[in-house]
Amino acid sequence: MRLPVKREADNRIKILRGDITKLDVDAIVNAANTTLLGGGGVDGAIHRAAGPELLAECQMLGGCRPGDAKITRGYRLPARFVIHTVGPIWKGGKHREPETLANCYRNSLRLAVENRIKTIAFPAISCGAYGYPISDAAQIALKTVRDFLASDDRMDKVTFVVWGEDIYDAYCKELEK
Secondary structure, rough: OOOEEOOOOOOOEEEEOOHHHHOOOOOOEEEEEEOOOOOOHHHHHHHHHHHHHHHHHHOOOOOOOOOOOOEOOOOOOOOOOOEEEEEEOOOOOOOOOOHHHHHHHHHHHHHHHHHOOOOEEOOOOOOOOOOOHHHHHHHHHHHHHHHHHHHOOOOOEEEEEOOOOOHHHHHHHHHHH
């Protein structure tokens, strides 16, 4: 089955529906919780696919604060690295959620270029159990990535890998702007 793919005009950003754990990129981003010890959704899927070595490495990192990012090896994943970032829990938008979400993308990209990563895949951070409004999250994600790519040419490709049709549609709509 072929999944829909949407590309930006310059081909450095693309959006697809699928399983982020199957992507052959330099790094995938994990929408982690603050412990970095696994959980549900994307976080649990990444930990299951990477194997127990990922958990062992994460135990040595001492957690992660919302908006920050930390890097590990990818172990059994096709991706060589996993960048873990903790998105904000939606509380109505008055608790610095937009700034924290933008920092997730910005700090993940900075960490990627520091580690000579050229291709990276992001999930829709905070759009699941953390309850972030999807269209707002898509706007922040695309703006932050576009701004980063405009100021730093060391990243070749950024892929957003989303699961549900509603999230895919929101990200595609934002990409067309």
